[in-house]
Amino acid sequence: MSQNRSTIFVTGGAGFIGSAVIRHFLDTTDVAIVNIDKLTYASSLDSIPQAAAQSARYALATTDICDAAALQALFARYRPQAVIHLAAESHVDRSIDGPQAFITTNINGTFTLLQEALRHWRALTPAERRSFRLLHVSTDEVFGSLGPEGAFTEQSPYAPNSPYSASKAASDHLVRAWCETYELPCLISNCSNNYGPYQFPEKLIPHMIIKALAEEPLPVYGDGQNIRDWLYVEDHARALHTILAHGRIGETYNVGGRNERTNLNVVETLCGLLDRQQPSDHGARSRLISFVTDRPGHDRRYAIDATKLERELGWRATENFDSGLDKTVRWYLANRPWWQSIQNSGYEAKRLGLAAPD
Ligand code: NAD
Numbered sequence: 202m203s204q205n206r207s208t209i210f211v212t213g214g215a216g217f218i219g220s221a222v223i224r225h226f227l228d229t230t231d232v233a234i235v236n237i238d239k240l241t242y243a244s245s246l247d248s249i250p251q252a253a254a255q256s257a258r259y260a261l262a263t264t265d266i267c268d269a270a271a272l273q274a275l276f277a278r279y280r281p282q283a284v285i286h287l288a289a290e291s292h293v294d295r296s297i298d299g300p301q302a303f304i305t306t307n308i309n310g311t312f313t314l315l316q317e318a319l320r321h322w323r324a325l326t327p328a329e330r331r332s333f334r335l336l337h338v339s340t341d342e343v344f345g346s347l348g349p350e351g352a353f354t355e356q357s358p359y360a361p362n363s364p365y366s367a368s369k370a371a372s373d374h375l376v377r378a379w380c381e382t383y384e385l386p387c388l389i390s391n392c393s394n395n396y397g398p399y400q401f402p403e404k405l406i407p408h409m410i411i412k413a414l415a416e417e418p419l420p421v422y423g424d425g426q427n428i429r430d431w432l433y434v435e436d437h438a439r440a441l442h443t444i445l446a447h448g449r450i451g452e453t454y455n456v457g458g459r460n461e462r463t464n465l466n467v468v469e470t471l472c473g474l475l476d477r478q479q480p481s482d483h484g485a486r487s488r489l490i491s492f493v494t495d496r497p498g499h500d501r502r503y504a505i506d507a508t509k510l511e512r513e514l515g516w517r518a519t520e521n522f523d524s525g526l527d528k529t530v531r532w533y534l535a536n537r538p539w540w541q542s543i544q545n546s547g548y549e550a551k552r553l554g555l556a557a558p559d
């Protein structure tokens with residue numbers, strides 16, 4: 202790794218959004234990236250193309266963000282100008298089954314990262330201190346559930362309903378406090394549901410694509426009328442770059458794609474796209490949709506008002522949901538080895554306490 206260029210730490214860079222952020226920065230800038238990732242079940246190093254992974258501008262540090270000594274050594278070695286913090290336990294259903302890992306990584310891990318970032322920041326020259334930034338990536342789920350009207354703004358009160366969103370809310374508060382109390386230059390972004398290439402197979406869209414290809418039932422929670430606001434992951438990576446480069450210290454920015462859809466509509470649209478791109482011998486795949494018992498505490502509706510980011514920093518989501526979903530389905534059809542190797546790792550069986558496949 203070259204020591205002469207600007208270096209950015211990306212935590213959680215082997216995950217879905219983190220890998221998109223790394224691909225984006227390597228493609229569009231000349232900064233060097235250190236990917237700090239514990240490589241949990243949710244990670245995939247195959248999400249970073251080989252050419253990028255072998256670049257002199259990229260290094261992987263297989264490190265737990267709860268490990269203060271390891272983080273301290275990384276800060277001392279690479280002297281980053283910025284940190285984009287994405288490492289987290291991110292799957293709501295898992296947080297209901299086993300919240301401990303969410304508390305450990307999302308709260309204690311963020312605390313540890315803040316402490317080590319602060320130690321690093323205080324040792325910088327005044328000029329370096331002025332340009333340093335820590336961008337904490339969070340979720341709209343911290344704001345709870347909306348009624349049929351309106352959208353979350355940066356002023357919406359926090360009202361998290363799941364162990365996942367509660368742990369993310371706690372991490373947001375820690376970041377805010379480290380900025381206010383210690384003057385560590387931090388920014389926070391809260392985004393809506395992401396979708397796109399390289400998303401882990403347990404999340405809604407890839408889960409449904411993979412099940413539909415296997416002609417298995419497509420489980421939709423409750424009545425399928427819960428609404429999510431979808432953001433294409435590459436639009437999100439661009440938004441994070443914009444916020445890091447131009448956002449005001451201490452501010453929060455909402456990131457959303459203005460693409461509200463019911464879960465049922467998403468699954469029906471996926472079935473239609475798959476039927477067109479790879480017709481089934483057994484007829485329309487929408488016949489596979491089956492309604493299952495709702496998730497406890499399932500938020501009814503999320504919608505993000507991204508006006509502040511659009512007006513202040515000039516960012517705009519460019520991907521329309523129908524074209525983004527079409528691209529995503531094509532990607533999963535063309536990249537079976539990526540998701541099949543994850544499936545073969547037995548991650549699902551391990552979660553359910555079943556024997557992993559050989
Ligand atoms: P992901 O689960 O795909 O990836 C998380 C990554 O973090 C994995 O590579 C994992 O190995 C790593 N990680 C987990 N615990 C770690 C630890 N203790 N130390 C170091 N690395 C660790 O998650 P994602 O979907 O890419 O989400 C990234 C961030 O964006 C998260 O903070 C999440 O809360 C937030 N977010 C995600 C969405 C979404 O739709 N995916 C929406 C809003 C906010």
